[in-house]
Amino acid sequence: MVEKFDAIVIGAGPSGNAATYTLAKQGLKVLQLERGEYPGAKNVQGGIMYAHELEKIIPDFRDDCPTERHIIEQRVWLLGDDNYVGTNYRSEAFNSDKPNRYTIIRANIDKWWGEQIRKVGGLQICETTVTELIRDASGKVIGVRTDREGGEIHADVVIMADGVNALLAKRAGLQDEAAPENVALAVKEILFIDPELIQQRFGIKEDEGVVIEIMGKVTKGMVGTAFLYTNKESLTIGIGCLISDFKNGDCPPYRMLEDLKKHPVIKPLIEGAEMKEYAAHMIPEGGYKAIPQLYGDGWMVVGDAAHFNNAAHREGSNLAMASGRMAAETVIELKSAGKGFSAPNLAAYKKKLDDSFIMKDLKKYRELPGIMHGNKQFFGAYPDEITAAAHNWFTVDSVDKKSKEKQIMKSFIKRRSVMGLVGDAIKLVRAVR
Numbered sequence: 001m002v003e004k005f006d007a008i009v010i011g012a013g014p015s016g017n018a019a020t021y022t023l024a025k026q027g028l029k030v031l032q033l034e035r036g037e038y039p040g041a042k043n044v045q046g047g048i049m050y051a052h053e054l055e056k057i058i059p060d061f062r063d064d065c066p067t068e069r070h071i072i073e074q075r076v077w078l079l080g081d082d083n084y085v086g087t088n089y090r091s092e093a094f095n096s097d098k099p100n101r102y103t104i105i106r107a108n109i110d111k112w113w114g115e116q117i118r119k120v121g122g123l124q125i126c127e128t129t130v131t132e133l134i135r136d137a138s139g140k141v142i143g144v145r146t147d148r149e150g151g152e153i154h155a156d157v158v159i160m161a162d163g164v165n166a167l168l169a170k171r172a173g174l175q176d177e178a179a180p181e182n183v184a185l186a187v188k189e190i191l192f193i194d195p196e197l198i199q200q201r202f203g204i205k206e207d208e209g210v211v212i213e214i215m216g217k218v219t220k221g222m223v224g225t226a227f228l229y230t231n232k233e234s235l236t237i238g239i240g241c242l243i244s245d246f247k248n249g250d251c252p253p254y255r256m257l258e259d260l261k262k263h264p265v266i267k268p269l270i271e272g273a274e275m276k277e278y279a280a281h282m283i284p285e286g287g288y289k290a291i292p293q294l295y296g297d298g299w300m301v302v303g304d305a306a307h308f309n310n311a312a313h314r315e316g317s318n319l320a321m322a323s324g325r326m327a328a329e330t331v332i333e334l335k336s337a338g339k340g341f342s343a344p345n346l347a348a349y350k351k352k353l354d355d356s357f358i359m360k361d362l363k364k365y366r367e368l369p370g371i372m373h374g375n376k377q378f379f380g381a382y383p384d385e386i387t388a389a390a391h392n393w394f395t396v397d398s399v400d401k402k403s404k405e406k407q408i409m410k411s412f413i414k415r416r417s418v419m420g421l422v423g424d425a426i427k428l429v430r431a432v433r
């Protein structure tokens with residue numbers, strides 16, 4: 001006989017974990033399937049985890065969650081050829097007993113989630129790939145087929161939390177293939193380093209962390225960003241650009257990362273560190289306009305599989321946890337009201353998303369992906385001009401300041417023209433309003 005659950009969750013990343021935990025905690029019979037050998041085996045994240053969403057699901061997570069450092073300083077750098085223009089925000093308030101953001105190593109966090117799920121009675125089975133959704137004659141999703149022998153399992157509702165590729169939804173005809181300009185490919189390394197060196201180089205104490213978000217010449221004119229994060233005994237460094245740009249460009253991702261590590265501003269921060277892990281992964285960056293159908297008869301999609309990623313703020317795992325929680329809460333509410341999981345009933349999930357920061361933020365930045373994709377000057381000409389202007393301004397050479405201002409303006413106009421500059425300013429405002 002085919003086994004039946006209240007809900008099946010596919011994937012043990014932050015979205016699937018949040019959904020499974022929330023369902024199991026309310027006493028529902030939930031099965032979570034993960035293709036990796038263990039939770040986290042297949043997962044890549046640069047490594048900032050946002051506490052607020054996790055706290056909503058597991059309020060006392062700080063008691064035993066294996067975080068790395070709590071972040072007290074955020075830097076944003078625009079890199080030129082051998083320089084950078086940047087801004088920092090550092091605050092003692094981030095040293096509270098309930099810090100807001102942590103650096104993490106995903107494999108450790110995903111394993112911890114597995115323990116929490118077991119504690120509340122959820123069933124997590126690894127090394128099991130879901131190969132397809134099973135539907136009844138009416139087209140309603142009633143379960144999944146896995147790569148295990150006799151691997152057919154039924155459930156009242158299936159939550160797809162299988163990440164950016166969203167293969168199951170695509171195979172079932174519920175999602176189209178993502179356009180290459182809507183997906184970034186990121187590569188990252190974890191570099192082992194003496195914690196003392198981390199503390200000295202970044203000006204922090206034992207548990208404190210610094211994160212640096214990087215833009216500019218290192219992406220070689222492609223739409224992309226890079227990052228450098230401090231863990232306890234390691235640094236995470238990575239870079240990612242749109243797949244459409246990698247396809248048309250002549251610099252493969254691994255070379256871009258090597259060049260980033262050699263950049264004169266970055267090199268002294270990572271000197272002496274040894275590579276421990278190398279990974280590559282995709283990130284859904286198409287924003288609001290790339291969001292697929294989110295629910296249907298017997299199914300919902302959450303996290304990266306639903307294209308929930310705020311590239312402007314480098315937020316992904318929090319949208320994943322929030323959407324997983326909201327999908328689970330929808331199931332719990334429908335079940336306790338004695339209602340079924342038809343598409344009209346599951347529309348309640350979309351309503352929750354619309355009312356939340358997820359849809360509000362993605363809607364705010366809905367024009368950003370298209371504008372960035374079509375305006376490469378933001379990743380080439382402007383980093384050049386801004387870093388050159390800073391160099392000119394801060395070089396004391398007996399040229400009067402008015403003349404310097406003129407030189408700088410002239411250089412910007414030569415590169416973009418007056419109309420070009422005005423047009424770019426309008427585009428930027430449209431992209432972030």
Ligand SMILES: Cc1cc2nc3c(=O)[nH]c(=O)nc-3n(C[C@H](O)[C@H](O)[C@H](O)COP(=O)(O)OP(=O)(O)OC[C@H]3O[C@@H](n4cnc5c(N)ncnc54)[C@H](O)[C@@H]3O)c2cc1C
Nearest residue numbers: 011013014015035046047048130162163303304316317320
């Ligand atoms: C390089 C990089 C850096 C990032 N940095 C940050 C950051 O600093 N902060 C942040 O908040 N976000 C960051 N993100 C984004 C974040 O990692 C994602 O938004 C988040 O992991 C999405 O969670 P998810 O659960 O939806 O998907 P995933 O984490 O991708 O999890 C999906 C899970 O499903 C499993 N799976 C897939 N298919 C199947 C199947 N058929 N059967 C069974 N299991 C399956 C996979 O093995 C995986 O475990 C980063 C992403 C990358 C690539």
